[in-house]
Amino acid sequence: MSDVLERKVLEPDPGMIKSLGAHHTLESAVADLIDNSVDAGADRVLVRFDTEGGHPVGLHVADNGRGMDGRQADEAMRLGRQRNYGTAEQGHFGIGLKAASFSHADTITVCTTPAAAERHGRRLRRGDVERDYGCDVLDPASIRPDALLARVGGATGTVVSWSDTHFPRAGGTGLGNWLDDARTRLGQHLGLTYHRLIESGRVRIEIEVFDRERDRAGIPEPVAAIDPLGFAASAVPGYPRTLVAQLGADRVGLGCHIVPPRSSGPNYRLYGRDGADFQGFFIYRHDRLLQAGGWNQVVTADRTRALARVVIDDYPALAGHVRLNPEKKGIVFSHDLQGAIARAASFPEYLAAAETVFTESRKRQHKRRPVAEPSKGLHEEVRRVIRAEIPLRAEEGPVEIRWDALPAGRFFELDREGRTIYLNKRYRPMLTGGATGLSDAPLVKTLLFLLTEDHFKGQQWGPRDKDLLEVWDAVLAAAVRAEHAYREGNRR
Template sequence: MNKMLTSEKNTDAVSEKEMDNSDVILLPDPERIIEGLRDTGYTFNTAVADIIDNSLAADATKVDVIINRDPKNGVTIYVADNGTGMDAEGLRNAMKYGSNKRENAASLGKFGLGLKTASTAFCRCLSVVSRGNGDSKVRKVQWDLDYVAQKNEWCLKVPVVTEDELELLDETADGGTGTLVVWEKVDRLLKQYIKEGNEIKALKRTVDDLRFHISMVYQRFLDPEDDRERTVQISVDGIPVEAWDPFCLKEEMTQLVANEKIDVDIDDERPSSFTVRAFVTPRAEEFSTPEARKNARGSNNDMQGFYVYRENRLIHSGDWFGMFSKEPHGSLLRVEFSFDHTLDDAFNVDIKKSRIILNEAIFDYLKNEFLPAPRRAADERYRKGEKKEVAKKGKDAHDASNKNIDSKADELDGGVKTNITGKDEVELTNDRGTFRHKITIRSQEKDGQTRIIPVDSLDDGLLWRPCIVDGDKAVELNQSHPYYQKVYYPVLSRNVMVTGMDSLLWALGLAELATVDDRTADQYEELRYRVSRTLKKLVADLPDPDIGRDDEQ
C-alpha cells in the first residue's frame, strides 16, 4: 500500500488560528489551488524545457526525454538525467509548491514552482524518482491530483519504484546519481481523435516541434564548440538533439553589424550588464548549401527579432518587444540579447522564464540608437535579393505582351516615324512635325523582346519610359519601382493581367511619341515623374509580396 506525506489533518475548509489577538491563518483549498496552478500559461515545449532546466541545475551532463504512447494508457512522458539527484528530504522539498531557494542564484531554476506547475499543466500524476549522493537507495514521491482532490489535503504519495522506472533512470545515470521525472494521466497534450492514425501523426508533429525547441533553447549547452557553457547531451526518444544557431555564425555571408555591452546600475553594490549583438543572416540563395539554408530557416519572416538569453539559456525569441512589426524587409535581422541572473528583477523574468519586460530607458536605447543601423543593413541586403528575384521571375513574364503588341504595332503607330541620328537621339516625325528628340536607344537583348523591356531601374524612380529597340517603339519598365513589385510581381505568371498592364504603359509611350515636340518634351517627362511618384505612394500600404521566401520553411 502506498505511503504518503500529508499536512496536519484539518476538518475545516478554512483553518483559523488566532495570532496576537488579531491575525488568522487561512489555509488554501488544496484541490482548487492545485487545479488552478495547472493554468499558468505553459506550452508543451516550455513545460518540458522547465524540467530540463532542473536537470541542468543539478549539474547533469546527460538528459533523455522519452515520449511513450500506449493505445490503452495514453501518453506517458519521462525525463531522466545523471545530475546530483536527491535524498528523501530533497525530494520532499522539490515537490513542495514554493520549494526552498536554491543556493546558486544563477541556477536555471528560479521560483521553486516550475517542476510542479510545468508538469501538471499537462498531466494529473507527477512522479519524481531519484538517487542521491548519500546512498544508493532510489526513492520516489508522487503528486496525484485526483488523490489530492479525494482527500482534500496536500497528500504527497510515496509509492514503490517500478522496475521500468529504475531501468530508465539507470540507463541515463549509468547506475550513479540522477533523477527521473514521470508524467502520467497526460490529459492536455493531444485532443481526442476518431482515427488512431491521426493521433499518431499529431504526436509526431508534437515531438518534432519539441526537438527543435530544445535545439534552440539549449543551443549553447548542446554545441561542443560553444565555450560559454558546459556541453550537455540531450536526446528525444533516443535521437540526440543538435544545437540550432539562430545567427548562422558558421555561414560566411552572416554579418555582425552591431555589438554593445551595456552597463546597468541595479544598486551601488551590484553593477551588472547585458550584451546585445545584431546579425544580418544570408539571403536564401547566399547560404553555403540548400541544407544549411533549410536548417537555418533562412528568410523566414517569423524568425526575425530578439533572441533573449538568461544564463545562456534562451527564454524568448522572434519578436521586437513591440518596437516594430514583422515585415519581410526585416526578415534577415536577428538580435542576441544576453544577461545573467543579477538582472532578473530588473527585467521582470516570469515564472516560466519565457519573457522579459524592458524598462523605458533600455527600450528607447535599443529602438532609437542601437537598431537603426542594423535594420538598414538588413533591409539593404533583403532588397538586393529582392531585385534579383524580381528580375529572374520577370525575365520571361512579358513575352506574351511583346508578341501581342508587336503583332498590332504597325497599325497603331499613327504615322509616327523615327530615324536614329546619334547616341540616344532620333529624328522624330509625328502630328507636330519633324524634329530632333532625345530618347534611349537599345538593342534587343532577348529574342522577341522589342516592345516591353524590363530593366533593373530607371533614373528619378520612373515606372516607365519610352525607348527605341532595334528601330521599334518600346517602353522600359522599372522592376525596382514599388508598383512593379507590389502589383506586377504577384501576377507575373498570369499572362492576361500582365499583358493588360503592359499594353497600357506601351500605349502611353506611343501616345507620347505621337504628340511630343520641343516645347512639350519636358512636360511629358514631368508627367511620367509625377505619375510614378503618385503610384509609389498609392501602393505604399499594399502588402509586400512573398519575394525570395524560402519555400522549404
C-alpha cells in the same frame, strides 16, 4: 497613526492548482523539467513517450544528475518553494516541476537515486493536491528507476514520470501523426533552447517511444542543436558587432547580427516557420535560450527587418529591468530598458543596414520551382521542411508513399491516378532495419519523392516519361540488390 487593525496570514487555497501550468505547451513543459536536470549536473537526458495500443499514455524525463535525498525530494514537490538559486542554475520560481507536469498530466511521480542503494519516491495526484496538497511518499522497495537510469548511463539520477496524461487518444493514423508531430516539435524546441549546451557537449538529449505492450523502446533520436545565429558568413562587413544600452550602472550588451540573405535552413526557419517571424531579441540565461525573436516594444516588427537578430547574453545586467513569465517563454522589458536600447549608439544604423540588405536581396531573388505536396508516408519533419522551403503545386492533390507487394525485380511503381508512390515491401526490413512505421525509411522515401514528384504533374505520361521511370526502377533495383549483398557479406 496607523489605519491597520490587525494582520492576517491568508494561506493559499489548494484549488489554485486547477490553473497551474495553464500556459505551458508540451515543449515548454518538458524544457522546464530538463532545466532541473541541467541544474542537477546531468550531462544526459532521455525523454520517453509511453504508448499502449498505439496511444500515447505517459511521459518520462530521466537524467544522470546528482539525484535528491529525502528532504530535497520533499522540497521539490512543494509548491512555490523559495531558495537561493546558484548563479548558473536554470530554476527561478520554484513551481516549474509542478506547473510543467500538471499542464499535461494528473499524476506526477518522482523517483530519485542520490547514491547507490538509496532511493526516494514522491507522488502528487491532482485530486489530492486540489483538496489538501497532500504528497505520497513511496516505499523505496517499490521504486524501480534503474532501467531508465541505465538508458542515460546513470548510477545516480532522477526520473520524473507523467501518468493520467491529457495526450490525444483518438484512434487511427491521425494519432500516429500527432505523436510524430509532437516528437518533431519537441526536438526542434529542445534543440533551439539548449543549442549552446548541446553544441559544447555539456548535455545530450534524446527522445524515444516505448511500447508497453511489447516492452520495447524504439531507437532514441538525439536532439540536434539549432543555433539561430549559426550562419557561415555575415551579410554585412563589420557585423556582428556589439552595441551597449546604458541603464544607470547597468550596461546591457546587444550582439547585433544580420542574417545572410536567402538563408533557408533550420537555423533561419525556426520551427519550420518563416524566418521573418523571429526577427528581434534572442535572450539567454546561463546559455539557455529564454526568448527567440520579438522586439519587446523597442521597435515594431517589419518585414524589412527579417534579417535582424540581436543576442542579449548578460542576463544579470538585464534581470533588474525585465519580468520573466513562469513558463520561461517570454520576457517583458521595462520602459527604461526599452528606451535605453532604442537610444543605444548605432542601433538605428544597425536596423537600417539590416533593412537595406533585405531589400536588395529581394531584388535579386529567384523563384523556386514548385513541387507536389508530400503526404502520408514521408516523415513529418521532412514534410515540414519541404513545405517551408519549396512552393507547392496547390492545384494538385498530395502524393503519398506506401509499401506494397510488387513483382520481383521492381523497386518502385507510380500510381498516377491514385497519386501514390509504391515501394516494394520485400526490401522494407533491409531499408528500415526492422523498425517499421508509417514514416519509416525517411531517407529513401524522400529521395524517391524528389526524384519522381514531377511525374505527377500534367495529364498523362509520354513515351519519354515511361522510359525514364523504367530506367530509374532498373537502376534502383540493381542498387538495392547490391546493398542486400553488401550487408549479407558483412554479416559473415
